[in-house]
Amino acid sequence: MDAKKRLQNVLTNIRSAEKQAGRPENDVALLAVSKTWPADVVKTLAEAGQRDFGENYLQEALTKIDLLGNENLIWHFIGPIQSNKTQDIAHHFDWVHSVDRLKIIQRLSQQRPDALPPLNVCLQVNIDQEPQKSGVTPEALPALADAVIKLPKVALRGLMVIPKVTPDESEQRRTFARTYQLYQSLQSRFKSIDTLSMGMSADMTIAIAEGSNLVRVGTALFGERHTQQTP
Numbered sequence: 541m542d543a544k545k546r547l548q549n550v551l552t553n554i555r556s557a558e559k560q561a562g563r564p565e566n567d568v569a570l571l572a573v574s575k576t577w578p579a580d581v582v583k584t585l586a587e588a589g590q591r592d593f594g595e596n597y598l599q600e601a602l603t604k605i606d607l608l609g610n611e612n613l614i615w616h617f618i619g620p621i622q623s624n625k626t627q628d629i630a631h632h633f634d635w636v637h638s639v640d641r642l643k644i645i646q647r648l649s650q651q652r653p654d655a656l657p658p659l660n661v662c663l664q665v666n667i668d669q670e671p672q673k674s675g676v677t678p679e680a681l682p683a684l685a686d687a688v689i690k691l692p693k694v695a696l697r698g699l700m701v702i703p704k705v706t707p708d709e710s711e712q713r714r715t716f717a718r719t720y721q722l723y724q725s726l727q728s729r730f731k732s733i734d735t736l737s738m739g740m741s742a743d744m745t746i747a748i749a750e751g752s753n754l755v756r757v758g759t760a761l762f763g764e765r766h767t768q769q770t771p
């Protein structure tokens with residue numbers, strides 16, 4: 541199956557998940573996670589109408605952004621961020637989903653060029669409080685949001701979550717539901733909050749049922765990843 545076919549299938553699945561959940565059509569957007577896949581594959585999906593792409597590895601992403609500069613795409617950084625990467629992210633991306641530390645977000649705001657609109661930010665939440673995982677704890681989230689909302693060159697848009705891997709569907713459901721509650725309470729405090737980045741290839745239907753409005757999908761669109769990173 542080619543990439544365009546897979547895109548149609550994923551979009552069909554999203555529309556039917558919306559319907560099943562009683563949500564309005566087109567309530568849920570698709571972020572195509574193109575990590576490890578070359579620029580020409582991204583271009584194929586862009587030609588089929590896909591606009592938003594997610595990348596985890598900075599150098600790989602910068603190469604693709606450069607090659608596809610004319611395609612008018614929206615680039616989301618969704619991988620781990622160290623301080624030495626903030627400059628390039630602030631200059632070349634439209635969104636960041638994987639931030640949980642004020643220091644990093646302050647740097648992104650400082651380094652965002654004046655000519656560009658504010659960088660859109662989803663705070664990553666460590667919803668299962670897993671010690672090895674990134675993300676702000678639910679307890680620390682309100683204070684972090686209070687600080688981020690004041691920064692001039694970032695726009696706080698919502699939350700991102702990567703839940704604990706479990707085969708237990710009801711546990712997945714509860715975890716997504718708890719994230720949705722955090723999202724709603726943030727939304728009641730700040731007008732700019734409109735994005736809940738939740739769900740991947742394997743669990744997007746459940747995530748949509750529990751309130752996600754942006755699913756990050758790699759494997760179901762591009763196939764299995766064979767390498768961790770392109771050379």
Ligand SMILES: *Cc1c(COP(=O)(O)O)cnc(C)c1O
Nearest residue numbers: 573618740741756757758759760
């Ligand atoms: C790789 C990745 C995805 C996509 O996962 P698939 O299972 O391939 O759909 C989504 N979100 C993040 C943060 C990722 O790193």
